[in-house]
Amino acid sequence: MREGELENVAPKKLRPLRRHRLRNILGVAASLAIISAVLPNLNRSTAYALQNLPIAGAYFKLVTVRDYTLAEGDRTATVKIGEVQLETEKGNSAERAQKSAEEVNAAIQRITEEEIAAFREELGSEGFSNLEITTEVVTDNENWYSVCLTQLSQSADSAENLHYFTIRKRDGKLMALRDLFAPGSDYRKSVSEEIKRQMREEMAQNPEKVYWLDTDGVGNEFTEISEQQSFYINRDGKLVICFDEGDIAPMSMGSLQFVMPEALSGLTM
Template sequence: MSNKLNDLKQTYQQPPVPKELDEMIARVERRTRPSRTKQSVLITAAAITLFIGGLNSNTSFADAMAKVPVLGQLTEIVTIDWRETKTQQSADIKAPQVTLPDKALEQQLNEKYIAEGQALYEKFKQETHGQEGVFAIDSRYDVKTDTDDLLSIGRIVTETRASAAESVQYDTIDKKRQLVLTLPSLFKDDGYITTISDYLKEEMRRQMKADEGKVYFVEGTPDVPKDEQFEHISVKQNFYITADHKLVLSFDEYSIAPGYMGIVEFKIPTSILKDDLVSSSYIR
């Protein structure tokens, strides 16, 4: 498999790209034999990473890459990678490409992920054009859940200047119904906002009491202005669902805590949600 991937990379680097790449991929597909060995799964699960320097963000290439077979996973995922390094400046931007039974949903998600990656790369070019000094963008993805029922995938972005700031966006997909879940869709009405927000405030205080190293921007925390205190979650609150059907909320760096706390996650007890849930299909 590694030799085939090296061939793929070399073929891409020799113009013309789209036609040559399509032909090479067709050969790989014909020669590929299913394998269930641990090594094969690890190679493919780690994603097929392409080192694309300079201005390369070829959408034909992106389309062709989606055809590469990935073995041994419940959901097939490959990676498109924009990479560039200058003096004190670098970009390493990875965009996932998923394969789903519903091709319309697959296209919708993959186009969104490519657009996110391209936007980050354009931002890097704009920020570094004619400029010196430290600046870096690192983007990667993390598959939190991949079961017969659910796929939860996050895209994590780290921007570094004098300091670093990290953010994440999650999508949770119902594989059987072929739809992207939203937080409001899990609940009967917006009462869940109060239920979860009240729990989070108490949990933040509990954690700070148990660990002096933890600080949250919540009422009662010294030196936190009122307009910076956490009040309630948003209907667009970032979340994912675990393999054991638990709800996890994610908060970007600096949003509810100092930067050294990084991205903060809270697993919400199902016991406090059960009266608000539409059903137990997703959260149990």
């Protein structure tokens, strides 16, 4: 962002201390007034930059803290995971944002350690296996910060598991799905019905797509999302509901995502 320079070309005069401080305060107020007046007339990119100066709210970065490979015979585990670190001005959101970052990091650490422990138990046994654990930022916009932890396991078959963590920047809150809906709303029903609608629409348009819905199958038909349903907010600010391979459809369809409409009942994002 290019910033103009305000210069005072009038000759300097010695003034009493109190008047000098008052002039500084008035000068700051005048500068803010100028920015407010000029902002609507700036081009879009410059206006966006000014609006997003780090005055309030939380700002994060993902820093790689573990990067290593374990290998023995035909078994290999590769770990490259990051830690969410907080970059924020002091404010009411800072303490909550720091706590949210710590919760995300603890979850990533716990899941990674569990997977590596399971991998170590297989070392020395016959057979091929490959494990990859990685993290990436999927959303970092004005309002949301979402990180994904991916576990990819390969042996006779392959399986991918995704764990999403979403923080609301304005107050640093680590979000649960229910937090995105009005209090008391039946959000699970609203989301589930929309997912079913999209499933039926996709299967009608493409016969090769198969969801476990409206079938006579036992124990695997999709009925409703869980209380711990995986989700994130995408770069367009829309709610995305996520399922791992084999959750609601054959493994061959991979990990599945459903973007929720902004007008979904109860949604208050």
